[in-house]
Amino acid sequence: MKKNGIRNGRGRACVMVIMAAFAMGLVGCGGTDSSDKPAEVNSSEQVTDSAEITVDDVKNHAETPASDFEYVDHGDSVSIKAYNGSDPIVVIPEQIDGKDVISIIDGPFSNDSFIKGISLPDTIKEIRDSTFGLNDSLQVVLASGVETVGRAAFQHNDSLKYVDLGYNLKEFDDAYFSDTLEVIHLPAGVENLDKVAFFGEDTLTIVGKAGSFAETFAKEEGINFEEE
Numbered sequence: 001m002k003k004n005g006i007r008n009g010r011g012r013a014c015v016m017v018i019m020a021a022f023a024m025g026l027v028g029c030g031g032t033d034s035s036d037k038p039a040e041v042n043s044s045e046q047v048t049d050s051a052e053i054t055v056d057d058v059k060n061h062a063e064t065p066a067s068d069f070e071y072v073d074h075g076d077s078v079s080i081k082a083y084n085g086s087d088p089i090v091v092i093p094e095q096i097d098g099k100d101v102i103s104i105i106d107g108p109f110s111n112d113s114f115i116k117g118i119s120l121p122d123t124i125k126e127i128r129d130s131t132f133g134l135n136d137s138l139q140v141v142l143a144s145g146v147e148t149v150g151r152a153a154f155q156h157n158d159s160l161k162y163v164d165l166g167y168n169l170k171e172f173d174d175a176y177f178s179d180t181l182e183v184i185h186l187p188a189g190v191e192n193l194d195k196v197a198f199f200g201e202d203t204l205t206i207v208g209k210a211g212s213f214a215e216t217f218a219k220e221e222g223i224n225f226e227e228e
Helices: 001-050 057-058 213-220
Strands: 069-075 076-083 090-093 101-103 119-122 138-143 162-164 182-183 205-208 225-228
Touching: 057 090, 057 138, 101 213, 205 213, 213 225
Parallel strands: 076 101, 090 119, 119 138, 138 162, 162 182, 182 205, 205 225
Antiparallel strands: 069 076
C-alpha cells in the first residue's frame, strides 16, 4: 500500500508539473500575441496616414463641418478664406449659414497645404488664380460645377493625379499641370488649351466627349484619350 501511495504521489506530481508547463506555454503565447497587436495597430495607422488617396476616398467622404472654415460673408453668399480642420480630405458644403459657398479666396489650399483631396460644390463656379498652386500634397480635385479656371490654379502640384472639372467648364486660362497627373476630365465646352498645359503625356489620360475639342487636342498632342 505504501508503494502505491508513493507511485500515486509521483503521478500527481508529474501531472502538476505538466499542467504548470502548459500554463507557462499559454502565458508565453499570450505574450507573443500581445506584442503582435501593436504592430497591427501601427500597420493600420500607416494605411490611414498614407500619402496615397483614391478618387473614391474623396467622393465618399463626409461633408466637412462648416466650423472648420473661416469665410467672408457677402450678404447672400460666402467665400472660403481659411481651413482650420485637421482632415486631409476636404468636402466643401454648398451652403454655410444658409448662404451659397461661391468661391475660395486667399489660398487656404495652396503653398504647402497638407490637403490631399478636395471636392468643390456645384455652387463654386470659379477656381481662381493659384487656388491650389504649390501644394505638393494635393492628389485629387473634384470640381463638378466649375466654369472657369484661373492662371496657375494647379501649378506645381507635384503629387496631383486626378482632376475632374465637371461638365460646365468654359474657360481654361493658362492652367499647367505637373507630370504626375494621370487622369483629367475635360467637358465639351472647353475649346482651347495651351499646348504646354500638360507634361508627361505618356502617363496622362484625357477623358471627354467623343468628337470634342478635348479628343482632338489629345490626338494632336499624342495624349491618351478615353471617351466618357
